[in-house]
Amino acid sequence: MAEVIKLQTPLTDEDVMKLKAGDIVSLSGVIYTGRDAAHKRLVECLDRNEPMPIDVKGQAIYYVGPAPAKPGKPIGSCGPTTSYRMDPYTPTMLAEGMKAMIGKGPRSKEVVDAMLEHKGVYLAAIGGAAAVIAKAVKSCEVITYEDLGAEAIHKLEVEDFICFVAIDAQGDNLYETGKLPYMHE
Amino acid sequence: MRELQAGVITDAIEKLCMDAAYNLPEDVKKALAAGKDNEQSPAGKYILEQVCDNYVVAAEEEVALCQDTGTALFIIEMGQELVVTGGGLVDAINEGVRRGYTNGYLRKSMVAEPIFERVNTKDNTPAVIHYEIVEGDGLKITLLPKGGGAENCCACKMLRPADGLAGVMDFVVDTVRQAGGKPCPPVVVGVGVGGTSDYAAYLSKKALNREIGVHNANPNYEKMEIELLERVNNLGIGPQGLGGVNTALAVNVEYFPCHIASLPVFVTLNCHSQRHKSVEL
Numbered sequence: 001m002a003e004v005i006k007l008q009t010p011l012t013d014e015d016v017m018k019l020k021a022g023d024i025v026s027l028s029g030v031i032y033t034g035r036d037a038a039h040k041r042l043v044e045c046l047d048r049n050e051p052m053p054i055d056v057k058g059q060a061i062y063y064v065g066p067a068p069a070k071p072g073k074p075i076g077s078c079g080p081t082t083s084y085r086m087d088p089y090t091p092t093m094l095a096e097g098m099k100a101m102i103g104k105g106p107r108s109k110e111v112v113d114a115m116l117e118h119k120g121v122y123l124a125a126i127g128g129a130a131a132v133i134a135k136a137v138k139s140c141e142v143i144t145y146e147d148l149g150a151e152a153i154h155k156l157e158v159e160d161f162i163c164f165v166a167i168d169a170q171g172d173n174l175y176e177t178g179k180l181p182y183m184h185e
Numbered sequence: 186m187r188e189l190q191a192g193v194i195t196d197a198i199e200k201l202c203m204d205a206a207y208n209l210p211e212d213v214k215k216a217l218a219a220g221k222d223n224e225q226s227p228a229g230k231y232i233l234e235q236v237c238d239n240y241v242v243a244a245e246e247e248v249a250l251c252q253d254t255g256t257a258l259f260i261i262e263m264g265q266e267l268v269v270t271g272g273g274l275v276d277a278i279n280e281g282v283r284r285g286y287t288n289g290y291l292r293k294s295m296v297a298e299p300i301f302e303r304v305n306t307k308d309n310t311p312a313v314i315h316y317e318i319v320e321g322d323g324l325k326i327t328l329l330p331k332g333g334g335a336e337n338c339c340a341c342k343m344l345r346p347a348d349g350l351a352g353v354m355d356f357v358v359d360t361v362r363q364a365g366g367k368p369c370p371p372v373v374v375g376v377g378v379g380g381t382s383d384y385a386a387y388l389s390k391k392a393l394n395r396e397i398g399v400h401n402a403n404p405n406y407e408k409m410e411i412e413l414l415e416r417v418n419n420l421g422i423g424p425q426g427l428g429g430v431n432t433a434l435a436v437n438v439e440y441f442p443c444h445i446a447s448l449p450v451f452v453t454l455n456c457h458s459q460r461h462k463s464v465e466l
Contacts, residue, residue: 022228037303067252067292076290077249082334082367105334105367105426127334127369127425128458129235130252131243149305150252150292162235164228164427175366178428179421182226 004162010058011099013119021172023165025123031060031102031161033154035081038145039089046092053144054153057097060123063104065150066140067130075140075156079130080104083122087111094118102163106175116171124166124174136161187264187322189466191272194324197464198281201328202257203289205462206249209240212397213373213434213459220371220424220431229429233371236424236457251458254291255330257282257312260391266322275314278326283308294333315387327463329393335368335456339389341382344448353378353450354413360452361417361433366426369456373397374417374436377451379443385451392437393455394463401438410436424457434459 007015009029019025032054034042045052063083067076083103090101091114099120104127115122125133139157146152167173209217217240221233243250259278269277286293286309295310296303313331340360344352357376364372377388400407413436423429434457443449 024228024231065252065292065294067249067254068290070246070248070290076292077243077252079252081253082337084367104369106365124366124425124427126232126235128251128456129232129239131246131248131250132235132239134248135242149307150294151305164425166427174427178226178228178426179423180428182421182423182428182430184419184421 009060011060012058016099016119016121016169019121019165019168021165021168021174021177025163025165027060027123027161027163028159029157031062031156031158032143033064033066033156034061035063035065035151036085037148037151038153039086039093041145043089043092052096056093058099060100060102061093061098062102062156066154069140073134075134075137077130078134078137080125080127083107090114094120107167112167112171112173115167115169119169121165121169122167123163125161125163133161186266186268188268188270189324191269191274191277193466194269194274194277194326195281195284197326197466198278198328199284199288201326201462201464202282202285202291205328205330205460206254206289206291207247208244209250209458210461214240216397216434217457220434224424224429224431226423226427226429228427229424229431232424232427233431249291250460251332251456252292253294253332253334254286255294255332256336257309258329258331258390259312259314260317260327260329260394261314262317262319262325264321264323265318267324278312278314279310282310282312315390324466325463326466327394327461329390329461332456332458335372335454338364338368338454339452341386341449341451343382344450346446346448348448350409352448354409354416356450357413357436357452358416358420361422361454362420364454365422368454369458370422370426371424371431371434371457373434373455373459374413375453375455376436376438378438378440378449380441380449382449382451384441385449386453388439388441389451389453392439393453393459394461395437397435406438406440410438
């Protein structure tokens with residue numbers, strides 16, 4: 001394993017720009033959750049010229065709908081969901097100052113272009129390692145959209161949440177280059 | 186005729202939902218551990234190590250392997266000499282799902298209607314249920330908790346008979362290529378060939394139920410499965426789509442007779458959290 005880069009939220013442009021596709025990061029601090037339904041509502045706020053209920057400036061949004069917490073635990077299993085479903089909303093979120101997205105799977109060209117423009121980074125967490133990831137979550141509270149259940153926006157405090165830099169702010173994309181050494185067609 | 190109380194079915198399904206969500210089948214664990222050992226990509230190796238740790242933690246702590254505990258997809262094989270008493274079979278199944286997902290701290294992922302409202306039913310019901318009426322008086326219940334990310338990568342193609350083996354093989358490989366990192370590779374690929382489009386879809390789900398490493402009894406299909414697995418793994422997609430030699434753990438093909446004009450193919454992808462559990466009552 002390569003060297004692990006420590007990253008503390010909230011993130012600055014400088015934090016983001018030093019990350020390169022393929023780097024491994026250990027993320028600590030506060031992050032916010034959001035999936036399809038929450039993104040739709042956030043972006044609809046802006047369409048109505050209303051402020052969003054959370055300030056995303058410098059923040060990392062984790063695409064996750066956690067399983068319910070068992071008694072005595074802060075959260076249930078909580079691995080990433082597939083990110084492309086959030087692609088339609090992502091350029092707007094980046095324009096609002098969001099710095100990092102945590103999910104799994106490839107993104108659209110529009111998202112990558114917006115990452116270049118607004119200096120954003122896309123981190124891949126390990127899909128299906130949800131019970132292990134839950135151990136990195138120290139606290140969890142619902143911030144807004146409680147009616148959405150697992151899809152509500154939660155504020156998580158994480159410690160050493162391990163992710164890969166999948167697409168960096170220069171547009172280098174591990175979903176395109178990672179497979180090249182192993183392709184035999 | 187044998188009688189079986191609906192309540193017995195509900196109790197069994199409640200346990201089955203939790204067991205399937207917490208405990209990965211032995212064959213899947215073995216395949217993931219082998220993948221971890223032979224993975225050439227350092228990132229891929231690390232991912233598979235985490236995935237192997239994950240099935241240990243989930244079983245020990247009795248928590249969900251993946252937060253997406255899926256649509257509760259059932260295959261019910263019911264003997265024609267069995268009568269369910271004390272309530273309806275469908276209600277008994279859904280009550281079991283309701284209790285299993287609630288008491289097991291599993292995520293409820295079903296919305297009541299797909300387009301206009303999309304309001305969560307809050308108990309993961311209704312289940313999606315396939316029925317097969319078989320000889321005898323037994324009841325075999327198989328649960329495949331089907332996660333959304335991988336299910337979204339399914340594909341159907343109605344090929345021409347002239348497209349033949351090459352057409353089927355290319356379509357399966359293309360489907361995996363198109364899916365890339367989205368379905369949480371290394372995946373298990375279920376392929377249904379023949380029947381009608383809907384029946385091919387069912388066969389592709391049924392194919393996921395087969396133990397990893399066990400091939401179709403028809404030697405032509407066995408050869409096809411082996412070649413497909415090699416081609417899919419040569420795509421280089423790797424664990425989580427970040428590159429590597431483990432793109433799929435298995436390709437399982439099931440077939441059925443079909444119309445002279447048709448060659449239906451349905452491909453279902455399942456994530457590495459290849460959950461399936463059965464119980465016989």
